[in-house]
Amino acid sequence: MKTITLFITLMLAGCSVTYTTESFVYQDDKPEKELNIGKIQMELVEAEISAVVNTVSLSTQDGIELRGVKLINKNALVNIVFFSANGMKISSSSKILNKFSLLPANVIWFDYRGMGISDKNDKLSVKNLQLDGLSVFDFSKNEFPKNLPVLIHGLSMGSIIASYVANNRETDALILDGAISTIPQLVENAAPTWSKLFYSINLSTELSKINNMELIKKYNKPLLLLIGENDSTTPVENSKALLDLSPSEAKVLAIIPKTEHGETMKKDKGIRAYQDFINNLVCCTSE
Known part of the structure; x- marks a missing residue:
């Protein structure tokens, strides 16, 4: 993640640095020309996975073209809308589709605006990303x-x-993988303890207000929290706190x-x- 390396910048910049959405969220200088869909399909074939992958695109409310991939598995039990980590592009991380195929699932995954094969706007905001997510x-x-449950999977950012x-x-379930609780907490986790003696990080109002805990308080449908035992970026304690806050009866x-x-x-x-x-989930929804 970009947050893991931002502290090198801080050391060079001085005692205090302010981060905005545009500087915090990874952005390419310009979109990639195209996605090598043949390579992704070959990765599935080599893994002996009988799934088909195609490119997809959509236009946002403000005229940005988002592009991504659709994976269809003939044995799929669920449909998954995947929101990837900060800086995680389809072109360099496509093998995660093989893992989704093992579930088995159908998947749609778009590169965020300004990243990978999606177009870039002059200004980036959290609201942009949220509205893109809805689109x-x-x-x-x-x-x-139409006959399968629809799940939303979010990794890290x-x-x-x-x-x-x-x-x-309206969705059937939510999967939070390496879940962020708040952006201030994420930055706190990523900063080495010794470094806090030498500099401070200031977040824009927009970033400071991002609070996944408040969102989870309102979500009462099935919830899966996946977390690595050795995750220092979003520690296990974060996911435990989200679990405790969730009103879901199937968490x-x-x-x-x-x-x-x-x-x-x-x-x-x-x-x-x-x-x-x-x-x-499938057992319960099919009753």
Whole structure:
């Protein structure tokens, strides 16, 4: 994540640095020309996964073109709208689609605006990202098979977008993976203890107000929290706090042993915990 490396900048910049959404959220200088969809399909073939992947696109309210991928698995039990981590682009992280295929699931995943193959605007705001999240969800609902539950999965920074969308749209379940509680807490976790003697970090009002805990208080549908035992970016305590706040009667905290931030779906135990959650969800929704 970008937050892991921002402290090098701080050391060079002096005693105090203020971060805005534009400087905090990863942005490419310009969009990638195109996605190598053939490479992604070959990764599925090599893993002996019988799924088909295609490119998708949509236009936002302010005229930005977002682009992404749609994975369709003939054996899918659920549909998943995936919101990735800060700086996690489809072009460099496409193998996570193989992991989703193991669940098995259909997936739609868009690069955020200003990242990967999606267009960039002159100004970026949290509101932009939230509205984009709603657009992606609405688009996905129309693209997915209608007979399967629709889940929202947010990884790291994507957990904030996922929770926002889940509170503003009808969905069947929410998965928070390496969940952020608040941005100030995220920055606090990422800063080495010794470094706090030499500089301070100031966040813009917009970033300071991001609070996943308040969103989870309002979400009462099935909830899965995936977290790595060794995650220092969004520690296990964060996910435990979110679990305690959730009013859901079907909530699960899966702590994956010997796992760092953003690595839960690379581990067999992470996939099994996800599969167990889906099996329980499908069983209950089909009754």
